[in-house]
Amino acid sequence: MTCPQCGPTPDDVIWDGVTLAFARKHVTESLQPPTVCHQLSACRVRRYQPNQQLIVAPALRKLLKKVVTGRPLVLSAQELRAIEANQPIVEEEVPDENEGQDSVRPTVGRQDLLDVLERIRVIPQVATELSAVNIHAGNIFQAQFSIDAILSKHTAAPVYQRLFIQVC
DSSP, rough: OTTTBBBBOOOOOOOOSSOOOOOOGGOOOTOOTTTOOOTOOOOOOOOOOOOOSSSHHHHHHHHHHHHHSSSOOOOOOOHHHHHTTTOOOOOOOOEOOSSEEEEEOOOOHHHHHHHHHHHTHHHHHHHHHHHHOHHHHHHHHHHSSSHHHHHHHOOOOHHHHHHHHHOO
């Protein structure tokens, strides 16, 4: 496994196929893993580049993560009435499309709803700051998480939630 022109450590190697193991007859003292550097190899100095995140500002990353994580931002009319009236949220019957039977929606606490309202409150700030960083990311955020999307009862697709969590 030595190149006749380059020697034991060629600059470029093109592999054809996959080698899972060597036959015993090929195992010699000169056989080394591909991660071993030859003593005559060029030495390159590598340095980690700081601030490689899409969003450098930690405050914006924190607000973005706050908006995209947690329960959906769409509130039912009953939840909005309960918040306005300062009342506890009661269970409601919601038809289950899969089984054709009624199922009980879990009770949501007042604090959970106030957290959702706080998440909704910071959406305009996040949208503005994110658009300043990257217009395309800002456009995606606007389409999936904007106040208009919430008012039209649009729940963001999980793929966009995962995208923004990774960006954070």
